[in-house]
Amino acid sequence: MTRDKICSLIKKRQTIIEASCDVKTTDGYMLRMFCIAFTMKNEKQIKNHCYAKSAQCRTIREKMVEYMGAMGAKGDLKTLVKTLITAECGKDIEKECLMVYPIKECYIRKVKVLKKPKFDVTALMEWHTEEKAVAGATVTDTDTGEAVAVEGEETVAGAGGRY
Numbered sequence: 001m002t003r004d005k006i007c008s009l010i011k012k013r014q015t016i017i018e019a020s021c022d023v024k025t026t027d028g029y030m031l032r033m034f035c036i037a038f039t040m041k042n043e044k045q046i047k048n049h050c051y052a053k054s055a056q057c058r059t060i061r062e063k064m065v066e067y068m069g070a071m072g073a074k075g076d077l078k079t080l081v082k083t084l085i086t087a088e089c090g091k092d093i094e095k096e097c098l099m100v101y102p103i104k105e106c107y108i109r110k111v112k113v114l115k116k117p118k119f120d121v122t123a124l125m126e127w128h129t130e131e132k133a134v135a136g137a138t139v140t141d142t143d144t145g146e147a148v149a150v151e152g153e154e155t156v157a158g159a160g161g162r163y
Contacts, residue, residue, distance in 0.1 A: 023072025
């Protein structure tokens, strides 16, 4: 999350609850995940503020850490990134914490890579096997008659070819 998005979520008369967790994925990456949530008023609440007590904040933090740890240890880095992008992680945490104190705007705001595993060429090739189908096309140069590889906007030719 960007700084301006976080600043737009922060308001008066509510409690900010933040948690962080160190997670090790199945492929050897060590990650630190950060989560943020804000307390919410009940529907028929008359009070102007919605502050959570310290014990409630502690319980919500424990639930956040438990959820992030389970999500990170489930699979490898690639599946974790897909679940962070597609899944509604914040909604799941909100549902778990509803009985402790109602929270809103729950997000996993940052993920840091603490430690990478040793470089493995086969694992790298597995990551890029899906993108091989989207390779550049070849075009023949009319002046010289040699093949020219086209990658996106640029063309690569021999010494006598045009660019």
